[in-house]
Amino acid sequence: MRRSERLIRMTKWLVTLPNTPVSLSDLSEHLSAAKSSLSEDVAIIRHTLESEGSGTIATIQGAGGGVKYQVRVPQDATLRFLDDMAAKLKDPSRILPGGFLYMSDILGDPDVLDFVGQLFAQAFYHSAVNVVVTIETKGIPLAVAVARYLHVPVVIVRREHRVTEGAAVSVHYVSGSERRIQPMSISKRAMPSHAKALIVDDFMRAGATAKAVMNLLSEFSAEVAGTAVLMSTMEPQQKLISDYLSLFTVGTLKEGQQIQVIPTGGTWNEKD
Amino acid sequence: MRRSERLIRMTKWLVTLPNTPVSLSDLSEHLSAAKSSLSEDVAIIRHTLESEGSGTIATIQGAGGGVKYQVRVPQDATLRFLDDMAAKLKDPSRILPGGFLYMSDILGDPDVLDFVGQLFAQAFYHSAVNVVVTIETKGIPLAVAVARYLHVPVVIVRREHRVTEGAAVSVHYVSGSERRIQPMSISKRAMPSHAKALIVDDFMRAGATAKAVMNLLSEFSAEVAGTAVLMSTMEPQQKLISDYLSLFTVGTLKEGQQIQVIPTGGTWNEKD
Known part of the structure; x- marks a missing residue:
């Protein structure tokens, strides 16, 4: 196999499975190449992604030895x-009766989900999160997108305990918004042991x-990483919680009035 | 920029955004390369992915001209x-009281979600689906994974109409399972006009x-594509519906008895 083909296959493999360890032995077998050539290839891919600011290839020490791709979002793209x-969120037609904000379209948009998934994952790669926890329903797509880039399971907190x-x-x-006592539950079997959780929600x-x-966890x-x-x-x-990351801050919503939306997520990279 | 770097960047870009058209002009600007060199690069990437059976690069005709990556899953991997x-699903400890099957762990597993997302998307690339529709709650992660590979929005059918x-x-x-009359609703604003929907659910x-x-749609x-x-x-x-794809078929569930699970999704590629 020519080096160019090998680089394409490796890049595809790594990018398809973010934060997922791949052993050099597996790569060597799959690509029919010596580990020494693969190490050079990995160095080229790492250099290329890093010079573009769009990701890196982390090296995993230990028995097998391996690599994994982690996404980075360039600051200007963020x-x-x-x-x-x-600009989209400021659209006054988004204000619903009762001062709620219509966001279902945004929360189902594949580009938004993928981008926010990358941003959130990037901010928590260093935290060794092993589960993303969200509460039904609207935050689930976002949680799935983040969990994909962290390569961890997503656990859904249910409002009713289902059979x-x-x-x-x-x-x-x-x-908070409805001022009434409500239950929430997590399937015992769904939670990993020694969980280190990232809580993800839409609002x-x-x-x-x-x-x-957090109380439920x-x-x-x-442990709650954030x-x-x-x-x-x-x-x-x-x-009521002290430590959270929020991409946007929104002012009070009143029908017929301007919506104040402040992007607050632009300085995240510095948190690493 | 050297060709190897350009191939890595392009592969990364295309694989990160499945089924998303990218114009050659955008690539040309981003990679500072002539369109003629890019066309050669695209040909190399296409050839590499196709020879591996793991994807293709489709060409988009028309004004700007462009390309998009579509995933393919090799038959042996499927x-x-x-x-x-x-084997996992047959585990008898999955049988819950009432003859239900515990699947929450599987439905939150990032590898399962990504793989099934690829399989379902592959089966419907030719259908020009423009929205994935699912009903809350358990099927949402799967729907999000499929929508990512189809690059379409996901719309969640709610069991209660929320503000x-x-x-x-x-x-x-x-x-069917609870034998009672229930409502379901879709936000009017969330549905695209001229929708061609793929319905995705867990069970x-x-x-x-x-x-x-389907009635709601x-x-x-x-239009319902499948x-x-x-x-x-x-x-x-x-x-009650005639046309559906199912990855697995499961026999009657009784506590203490063997679970019969038949993989039925292995011959999907022939549907294309």
């Missing part, structure tokens, strides 16, 4: 994305839901 | 995946839910 999204979940652990909490107001998910002795949301509100300024 | 999954969805269209249906018994989603004058589920049951043999 800023362009945040500006475009802010198909098997045994579950439940807590009650006071929902955060006071943070009551995220706080409740503590029942599993899970919380990442697409959008949070300016009010209340004092949230 | 068979290996189906065998592995069948955050805006105006919605609702229907009622008789749930199908008689097909009452899929049938109801007909309220939007949407229905794809991870798993369907042997009984009832006669489903």
Whole structure:
């Protein structure tokens, strides 16, 4: 096989499976090439992605020895994305009765999901997260996109305990927006042991839901690496959780008025 | 830029955005290369992916002219995946009270989601699907994975009409497993006009839910390109919908008994 073909195959393999360790032995077998040639190829791919600012190839030490691709989002692409999204989110026709923001179209858009998945994953690669936790329903697509780039399972917190979940652990909490006591539960079997969780959701107001998910996770002795949301509100300024990342901050929503949307996610890379 | 670097960058770009048209002008600008060199590069990438059986680069005719990557899953990888999954699904501890099958772990596994996403997308590339529709909750991750490879939005059918969805269209249906009348609704604004929908779900018994989603979609004058589920049951043999793809067929579930799981998705490529 010519080097150019090998580089294409390797790039395709690595990019298709972000954050997934691949052993040099597997690559060597699959590409019928000596490990020494593969090491050179890996160096070329790493150099190319890094010079473009669009990813890196991490080396895994240990018995087999291997590599894995981790995504990086160039700063200018992030800023362009945040500006475009802010413009979309400001559309006054998005304000729904009761001061809610219509976001279902955005939360189902494959380009938005993939881009935010990359941004959130990038911010948490260093945290050794082994599960993404979200609460049904609207945040699930985002959580799946993030989990793909982190290469970890996604666990869905259910609002009702369903028969198909098997045994579950439940807590009650006071929902911020609806001001009523609600249950939430996680299937016992779905949670990995020694879980280190990233909580992902679409929207955060006071943070009551995220706080409740944290309480629920503590029942599993899970560690919470962080919380990442697409959008949070300016009010209340004092949230119930202290540590979260939010791509956008939105002002109070009133029908017929301008929507204030501030991109707050542009400086994330510095968190690494 | 050397050709090897250009091939890596292009492969990375195309593979990251499946089924997404990229114009040669954009590539030319981004890679600082003449369109003629890029055409040669595209030919090399196409040839490499096709000879591996892992994808292709389709050419888009018309004004700008461009290319897009479409995934292909090699037949041997499909068979290996189906065998592995069948073995996992047969685990008798998966049987829940009431004859339900525990699948939440599988439905949250990033490798399963990505692989099934590729398989389902491959089967429907030729159908010009422009939206993936699923019903909350368990099927959403699968739907997101498929929508990513088809590069179309995902629309979630809600069991209750929520304020955050805006105006919605609702229907009622008789749930097969629970034998009661239930509502389901789709946000009007979330559906594309002239929709051609692929319905994706995790599990199908008689097909009452899929049938109801079809009825709901007909309220939007949407065309249904097909229905794809991870798993369907042997009984009832006669489903309420006639045309669906199912990766696995499962026998009657009784606690303490062997689970019969038959991989039925291995011959899909012939459907194209």
